[in-house]
Amino acid sequence: MSDLLLSTDSTSQIYLDANATTPVLPCIAEVVSHTMQICFGNPSSSHITGIQAKHLLEQTRNRARAVIGAHDGDILFTSGATEGIQTAVVSTLIAAKNHSIDKPVLLYGATEHKAVPNTLIHWNEVLGINAQVLAIPVSSEGILDLDFIAQHADKALMICTMAVNNETGVYQDLTAIEAVIRAKNTDVAWMVDCVQALGKTALELSTTTIDYAPFSGHKLYAPKGIGVLYIRQGSAYTPFIAGGGQESGMRSGTENLPGIAGLNKLFNLLLDETDDTFKPLSVLHDYREKLHNALQYTFGQLTFNHKFENSVPTTLNFSVNELSSKEVMDLFDAAGIRISGGSACSSGASRSFVLDAMGKSNWQSENALRLSFGPATTQTDINFACERIRSLKSILQANCLIVSDSESPQQEACALGLTQYRHQGACCWLYVTSQHQAVIIDPIAELLPRLEKIVTTQKLQVVAILDTHAHQDRMSSVELFKASLSAHLNFCGSDQLGWPADGSVIELMQTTLERLATPGHSVDSLSYLLRCNKTKKVLYCFCGDLLLPAGLGNTCLQGGDAMQMADSLNKLQQRLSPDSIICSGHDYQQCFAITWQAQIQQTPLLADLVKNHITMNEFTRKKQTSDIEDKGKFENLCGYATQVDTASPLQVDVAHAKNLLSNTNAYLIDTREPYEHGANDLPSLFDISKLRVINIPLSRMANALSDGQLSKSQCYILLCRSGNRSKQAAVNLAQLGFEQVYNLNGGMALV
Template sequence: MSEHVFSTDQTAQIYLDANATTPVLPCIADVVLHTMKTCFGNPSSSHITGIQAKHLLEHTRDQARKVIGAQYGDILFTSGATEGIQTAVVSTLIAAKNHQIEKPVLLYGATEHKAVPNTLSHWNEVLSIHADVLAIPVSNDGILDLDFIAQHAKNALMICTMAVNNETGIYQDLAAIETAIRTHNSDVAWMVDCVQALGKTKLALSETSIDYAPFSGHKLYAPKGIGMLYIREGRVYTPFIAGGGQESGKRSGTENLPGIAGLNKLFELLLDETDSTFKPSRVLNEYRDKLRTALIHTFGKVTFNHQFQNSVPTTLNFCVNELSSKEVMDLFDAAGIRISGGSACSSGANRSFVLDAMGIASWQSENALRLSFGPAMSPSDIDLACERICALKPILQANCLVVSDTLSPQQEACALGLTQYRHQGACSWLFVSESKHAIIIDPIAEMLPRLEKIVSTQSLNLVAILDTHDHQDRISARQLYERTFVSMLSDVKAGQLGWPSNIEKLDLMNATLERIHTPGHSKDSLSYLVRSKKTGKVLYCFCGDLLLPAGLGNSLLAGGDALEMANSLRQLNTFVQNETVICSGHDYQQCFAINWHAQIQQTPLLSALLSGAMSDAEFVTTKQENDAHTITHSASLCGFAATLDEPPLMQVDVTKAKSMLLESDTCLIDTREPYEHDANDLHKFFNLKKEQVINIPLSRMAHALVTGKLEKTHHYILLCRSGNRSKQAANNLAHIGFEHVYNLKGGLALM
């Protein structure tokens, strides 16, 4: 009996993204390294070293047959599942070029990994097959529509399904699919993606009419770059890679013997009934239950996007009801817990196409998270994962992300001053005075749960919910907010865009809020000015979409007028000062904080207008031309923003950063959100005094500028998780006159 586990040191990462890839088991890594050193022969060589290599290759092939239940047919070693898919599709479509079907189709499951439909579409076009590529619909439970398969099977050249879904862990009833296919077409090629099934479900491929089944080693503790393809006996085959004729002429190229040796060891573990490396379903279900309990304990309201009874136990696809997927992922990553948003192969997407196909609600698709573990996970690993997840609850409570059972301490990052909230480029602002009087400007529907929690946990007195204009890109959420906060606003009679009736200025203790009419983007456009009572200066200007960072609002939308915009901009110039922070309704450039001086410098049209270098007529003509181009060529509906020239970025590595931080005028700025910052002890890592570490997330950058947290004479090293947010912040600070800002290259990920 043996147990191959990973370190459970408290400082180690908790890896819960096994569906994306797995670490190589130590015993498999040892075999791979041994093969590189001592069994390195070419299986095609006739000498003893080559014969030994050939024996290992064929023994692995025999082991594979036992694992997947394939007494007959071919086992072909590949570089991974993608190559196996290509091989199966190319073989099938080449054989089908002379088909006699009047309206041929290629079918694939709507929740299939993108490698499948993309491959079908690619080779369908390249080989001029001219078939319709159709997605097989799925139910809300992710189960394939058997009636659809039956309806189209007779015209199908190929049908592609998967055994287990990579995002949700949902498994298909292969026997039922087989009946639906073979009842109507006994000869159509059927490929089943078995990548996520290996080691999690029992396979008996020779007892089915599955024609092709690709597998990938790195999904189950073997190395990357090695996989295999099962081909049913008698099915058509065309080599995808031609050359020296290796693999009996089916796949040329010298075999990846170290990778194959890794598979051999993997198969040995799977077949050894006395070995405890891979846990039985009963234990894996217990693991899932523990993780589910930990998630609910920590986040409260959690929605699971699949039915556990028809999913493998190693996958949990879920949403935290009142948090975005990015917020949860950032928090987990800061705490050393690795999960993913949907599929790792689709991490750039804003939503899950798998959940969309299942008809799951849009908010779930946009905020889906995938927690997955491998079947070799040990009980201690699971317990540590649950412990680490549960330890996040007080951080969430302290940062107003979940409602606490006890009174939360006042957190500046939660309330006081100005905070920006963003959703897909749109900006909403929360301003809170020292007396806890709060104003929400340009409310966004998606941000309501977050703001509701902040108002509640911080005991804020919400005095107004304001729009800067009737937004053309979305329905105003103001009335939704007013209904939510009706008890606070019941005595406030709101007029135009939410401004309290019969009030000229709103008193915010140390400041006042004023409004001025600034039409141009729309007829009803207003700008709101936060003015300091002490200095009389305007601290913030909430201008909606009249101004965008490095750009101007669109004047060709309904109610827009370029001439009125020119007058509004000149009027605004008489109210604000160079250091006034401009707070727009959209921030396509992700500037987060820009002052009036930088706005003028970075917007040539604005600069020319205010300096008198351009007449009103010239401004109108140029503005209308720019807006017409924007509407035609840009997705930025509300205005045009030029791409900013990035100033030379000064980057430092960890060693250089530690050296610089020995100087008294150098500080470390963590640009992550407070809940991420609280999950790490940066003081300890960099051996710094408390005052040398400042947490200024991008959402609070405008507040930091106005409150004097940053001084242009000081040196600042900025960091975040990956170096991307801190790079953006460093560029932004450079644009507004900070000359001594440095970015920690690679962020915490490379420390």
């Protein structure tokens, strides 16, 4: 049976996130459904239907023993691995309450699933054990430090390790770990998380001294909500769930018989040597090599975060050199390829704690990607996945995400005008004229590879690389950018902030860039004003951290001065138009685009100053007071912004959106990046003309406002991958006075 949902159209799903969960095999789903409808008896009932259910339950237990090599000890049905971990930890710690060990410790592998250390910490505190919880270090390859285990094992109440890591696929040498543990402590409880090992490595638990081993069904094609816990004979045990006495009093509650039936079928497949559902290791290694080759073809240089020789073949953890994990994941998702960044249980995190523990670089930890498939994957699945991955190369080339290997690439096109690039709340701005002149403002070192590709592939002439001030939160990257882009520079010499030495202004075809001293956030702060030569109006104000969307810069940092800030803001009031776009050095609230008028409306202290409701002295006093009050709250951020009260945008589902597009003159705005937009045929999906679909990513929203691409009297439906980015864009547009803006709830995920 296939892991992947195959179809010939480009929107079909290719699922490569099996370490997070797997689809239920049809043959298993059929058994589960049959059990729910026909064999639905309660195993505790004494009539024939109950006896049949009890037989199924015990048959499954025996098959579990055969699969994991547990000829003695207990096999306990649980709701999954997390319950199994809780049960093992609670049983161990309750049995250890009266220990006589001086300065006891609880050990766990530094790369364990968070369920393990969090459980240890929780029950250690609740039960009053007061042991020190220690992480066992790992090598750069993710292998546990055996010397550390040997050093602490004699004081340990419990040692927790894992068979196979869920993020990297790295497997541990359980025999070597066991030898070290038992040489130092024959009695300590040892739990091994075997969730990712089932179906991928051979297990003979009865030949080991492992005390507890949790398993979870949904990681190997069975339903969610069912798992088993192996408990070695004689190991401590306290029921985690008490009640009616089911499972021989070890785990009360009516058993999840449909889930157990699913496990029964799964175990039968694993034990049946004539069945070819689960592929041998040699085939899985071949699959990995094919995926590896496809990734290299598409992205070029990759950095793998684990060694293939000491990891299971079903997991590839890697980073794409010079691309962020978000860019790759968004592209894959738009193309119907499902992968993850690190662990699904930690998807909200900005970096991988597993790779941190392995000593990988910040860049690797922040940009790790995990591609994983299950052992039931077919050759057809892999071929189709590789074909889809390879097809993305042209999209990457077209959007300057990789350098084209063609002498005359046909699809590459430069985004003229203004584009915002972001790194952890900091903003870098690229302005490009129709003659391919380029200005980079507030360069960020981490974004150099991305911008270098754009400049190189588009043959841009860089006429200036500017800092708005000597940033207090990072080193200047002007010289770094100049060195890397030296072949494309069209200016000679510059001052400390990058302004070319040969002019008071920078002429850019129909526009002119001039500088204005605007101290306040720092002594040397400048604002760069881009004027239209024809109208003399300021289109963009690059103000660094003097202003942040809906906020003001921090004056508590070195060089800050509230009185100077007041004077600078008054200068801007004299020079800016209400619709001039404010381009800040940081955007912590992800506003992306804000006009001078909206900035005033959303920043009360600024409004009071420029409307002459308060004097500069009053502004200074209030600003100093607020900065001191906010200093502890925001630490060393370059500015603060109070959350603006804005009504949530109107949400529409797919049916409502299609109705609006069919019966009104509404436009569909795709707020994803062009490389995501290009992976879908939105006009066909919504049955509308191509002219009614606009791609305005958040990075280009400021440019769209300045160019007049959007009308406040027009109706717009915004979408993105999940509905989050488009919701943010809808909020921003509402703050700018757009009244007919809808957000597609759930985004492309629900289309």
